[in-house]
Amino acid sequence: MTDAPMIETMEIARPPRNQWLDVWDQFRSHRGALLGAAFFAFILAAVFLGPLIWQIDPTYIDIRARNQGPSLAHPFGTDQLGRDTLARMLAGGQVSLAVGLTAMGLSLVLGTLIGVLAGYFRRLDGALMRLTDLFLALPLLPLLLVIIMLFRDALRSAFGPEGGIFVLIVFVIGITSWMQTARIVRGDVLALKEQEFVLAARSIGTPSRRMITRHILPNVLSPIMVSATLGIANAIITESALSFLGLGFPSDFPTWGRLLFDSTDYLQQYPERVIWPGLAISLTVLSVNYMGDGLRDALDPRIRGR
Incomplete structure (x- = not known):
């Protein structure tokens, strides 16, 4: 008879579990996501720390x-050429990953901004969603080619040959890949607006x-983080x-x-x-996609609560 109150007291005194610990436990249980994260970390370490060990000029x-x-x-x-x-x-790898991370950041900023504005302010919803549908309907590759041909020379003169093409490619990828993020964020914002x-x-x-900033954005971080991982791969x-x-980029870059x-x-x-760069692209994209799958499952409360 005396043990029951003690057990109840211990259960009441148990500290609440942190949400991010639950997310980490769920992510860790996804073997593919954990393997993808480990391999992506290896790729980052190799391309950014490898030149400190393998000190050979790539243009020599x-x-x-x-x-x-x-x-x-x-x-x-x-x-x-030897x-x-x-x-x-x-x-x-440094250039490809830098382009992927920077373009992903630009895409997330645009997609989140448009999605939040469209979902929160109903008077802007129609115009912003029609703009999103317009970008989704445009053929991506021809649009990229047109933009590059129009602005390549101007940006090269402003930022230099390598800097200009880097800025141009990041800008082109960023402004043509924000639409899915905007649609997902808009849907979550519409649902959050009706919460108590x-x-x-x-x-x-x-x-x-x-x-x-205080109530809407913190509650749409989950789809934004998943979109970030998939955006790097794209x-x-x-x-x-x-x-x-x-x-x-030019052949000497x-x-x-x-x-x-x-x-x-x-x-x-x-x-x-052909095998080496093709394998690097394929494995990097595959690891990032596995990370995205793991984050999606870990951040889904229906799966995390099982």
């Missing part, structure tokens, strides 16, 4: 060492700006496609897509030149 030309296979001096071999493929892979805590805050005269693929078409494009002429003689 050594005609005497051209078209060599894998060796101790050149683990990934050399290209037609440049070290491993050094170019590491340098190209939002209605209570509105009844005491909370300004719209404070309502959005940006890397888009940059690779543009570089593969010869409209991205390597990216994974550019390396793939430069290797297609030597596919039959040196197939490994």
Whole structure:
């Protein structure tokens, strides 16, 4: 008879569990997501810390060492100009990941802003959603090509050859990939507006700006985080496609897509030149997609509560 009150007291005294610990436990139970996160961390460490160990200039030309296979001096071999493929892979990974992360950030800012404004202010909903539908209806690749051809020279003169094309590609990918985020955020905001805590805050005269920053945005972080992971993968693929078409970075400024494009002429003689950048793109995108799947499941309260 005396044990029951003690058990009840212990249960009452148990501290509430942190929501982010539940998210981490659910994410950790997703083996694919955990493996994807570990591999993506390895890729980041390799491309940003690898050049500190493998200190070979990726632009150095050594005609005497051209078209060599894998060796101790050149683990990934050399290209037609004698440049070290491993050094170019590491340098190209820095550019590709920088483009992916920066373009993803721009896309999230645009998508979140438009989604919140459309969901919270009903008078803006129609116009912003029609704008979103218009961008969704446009053919992506031809639009990218037109924008690049129109503004490439102007940005090169303003930011330099490499800086101009970097700014242009990030801008082009960012303004053509925000639509899904905007639609998802808008739907969540419409649902949140009918919640009791939002209605209570509105009844005491909370300004719209404070309502959005304190009550709306913190509750739409889940879809934003999932969109962020998927946006990185889409940006890397888009940059690779543009570089593969010869409209991205110049050949002396390597990216994974550019390396793939430069290797297609030597596919039959040196197939490994295509394998390395293609494998890097595929595995990076696959790991990021697995991370997105894990985050989606971890942030879903219906799955987390099981």
